[in-house]
Amino acid sequence: MxxxxxxxxxxxxxxxxxxxxxxxxxxxxxxxxxxxxxxxxxxxxxxxxRLEKVAKAAKCGKVVPxxxxxxxxxxxxxxxxxxxxxxxxxxxxxxxxxxxxxxxxxxxxxxxxxxxxEVDPVKDIEVVNAELILADLEAVSRRKERIGKAAASGDREKAREMEVLRKVEEGLDSETPVRAMGLSRDEKAVLDGLFLLTxxxxxxxxxxxxxxxxxxxxxxxxxxxxxxxxxxxxxxxxxxxxxxxxxxxxxxxxxxxxxxxxxxxxxxxxxxxxxxxLGLITFFTTESGECRAWPLRSGGSAVEAAGKIHTDMARGFIRAEVIGWEDFLAYGSFSAAREAGAVRVEGRDYVVRDGDVMLFRFS
Ligand SMILES: Nc1nc2c(ncn2[C@@H]2O[C@H](COP(=O)(O)OP(=O)(O)OP(=O)(O)O)[C@@H](O)[C@H]2O)c(=O)[nH]1
Ligand SMILES: [Mg+2]
Incomplete structure (x- = not known):
């Protein structure tokens, strides 16, 4: 999705x-x-x-954001x-x-x-946020009830969850949204299934x-x-x-x-x-006269990037040729950039950078 x-x-x-x-x-x-x-x-x-500039440099007739x-x-x-x-x-x-x-x-x-x-944006924000916080408090309290027994009777995982839920409840009680509580990655993972609004x-x-x-x-x-x-x-x-x-x-x-x-x-x-x-970065492609921007989750790999374009490209992934968008502008094509030695060849685990222009080789 x-x-x-x-x-x-x-x-x-x-x-x-x-x-x-x-x-x-x-x-x-x-x-x-x-x-x-x-x-x-x-x-x-x-x-x-950036997309407009890359498209112009590559003389692409079609631009797809x-x-x-x-x-x-x-x-x-x-x-x-x-x-x-x-x-x-x-x-x-x-x-x-x-x-x-x-x-x-x-x-x-x-x-x-x-x-x-009268128009009062600060009050409006408070009203909306208060509703989201109250809804989260309800979700947390329902969860606490559900796991209370197990947590008390030695289920360590549930006991740990209970600890996090108590902390979150305290924060919500003092009107802090969950995102602003400075929770650790582990604590966040514990809360994942609750889909908390804040x-x-x-x-x-x-x-x-x-x-x-x-x-x-x-x-x-x-x-x-x-x-x-x-x-x-x-x-x-x-x-x-x-x-x-x-x-x-x-x-x-x-x-x-x-x-x-x-x-x-x-x-x-x-x-x-x-x-x-949403934690997305953008990479660009310039194949077949079409310049295109693709969203990818930050930290995504070259093979994931290939999969955005086509599942076959990910399945048959061989390598990716990569050049930063600003460097690409000076060459206008992969062949010119390659000749000048400005293209990097990367494997499937390469972590894509925001603004990379990429060309995938696949079988
Ligand atoms: N003067 C002015 N009116 C605006 C502006 N933005 C929206 N409106 C008007 O405000 C009214 C409500 O806009 P909507 O976009 O329907 O508001 P909504 O938040 O979707 O409203 P609901 O779906 O009923 O919750 C419309 O009559 C808009 O034309 C603006 O920037 N200036
Ligand atoms: Mg509306």
Whole structure:
């Protein structure tokens, strides 16, 4: 199963607008809460300036960016862990994702209902995070009940699990998400089967109003502070504006962005941050006139990379020729780079680096 990022947040925070802008899926957006009930699944192309450069150097006619899988989830309200709103459904959908993009409303608009009288992104974040923490507390307490007897009667593995569960419970009680508890690899492994919501990596997406561009102002500052406190990143953009510019040609887009004082579409940064969050790196191929970016888990080997392209390539793997993307630009082809002695020959266990351009030999 390909890794996916779930977009969560309060109703009317702009989740579906963000999802549509990235995936061009055209899912329903509305000014009333709970316009999304069933999750929307979509695939976005990850913009990558390196890919464009490699394609140009290799004179490739076709450019295929890496995919990012997104899920747009129903809005959450206070009490979701008890089943308020679309609570339980919402939580079940979050369990399935590998990372979370938490959409936070910073824009004010008289046409778009808000659960409170005024826009307060910090309170909004607290409401959402509190629900996730409460849901995790329930999961932990259920697990404790389940293994309590075994742990007490000398089952060492269960006793160890109990120890970790107690530690996590304590942290959750003091409102710390699991991801910010500094757990060891072993401790995390013990928790794996529980699919805890606050253990998932998160990025905050501050959805700004058109009038808050380009720098976001005090509301964005406040979101950043909350994010930093738990070691998370923030991206900020105006989702509605970004959705509009997605429809434009490149030069028109630049003009449009410049009018708002923006250098680069926020969606681009968001997509690439999502890949980081999922622990993915990118390698490139330039075969048969097609330049392509492929996602690979960080630490992945050459044979795994080959398997991304085709299972046969992994099965019959002989060797990989590798050159960093920046070095590749000077040559434009593997044959030219090979002649200059700039290509490395690597075996199946080679750990692929972010930005490698690769050519696989297989039988
Ligand atoms: N002014 C302004 N309005 C926005 C922005 N982003 C979204 N909206 C509007 O806010 C409303 C809600 O947007 P949605 O994307 O449907 O919000 P949602 O979070 O998916 O809402 P639910 O699915 O109901 O939970 C729509 O009317 C959008 O047009 C923005 O950046 N600025
Ligand atoms: Mg929606």
């Amino acid at each position: 390909a890794l996916q990022v779930g977009i969560i947040g309060l109703p009317n925070s702009g989740k579906t607008t963000i999802f549509n802008a990235l995936t061009r899926a055209g899912a329903q957006v509305a000014g009333y809460p709970f316009s999304t009930v069933d999750p929307n699944y979509g695939v976005a192309a990850v913009p990558d300036a 890496a995919d990012l899988r997104l899920v747009d989830i129903a809005g959450l309200v206070e009490g979701a862990h008890r089943g308020e709103g679309l609570g339980n459904q919402f939580l079940a959908h979050i369990r399935e994702v590998d990372a979370i993009a938490h959409a936070v409303r910073c824009f004010s608009s008289p046409d778009v209902a808000h659960v409170r009288a 253990a998932k990596p998160v990025i905050y997406v501050a959805n700004l109003g058109e009038d808050q561009l380009p720098d976001g102002g005090p509301l964005l500052e406040a979101v950043r502070e909350v994010a930093e406190a738990e070691g998370a990143r923030t991206v900020a953009f105006c989702a509605r504006l970004e959705a509009e510019i997605e429809e434009l040609e490149a030069d028109e887009m630049e003009e449009f962005l410049a009018a708002y004082g923006i250098e680069r579409p926020g969606l681009e940064e968001f997509a690439s941050r999502c890949c980081d969050l």
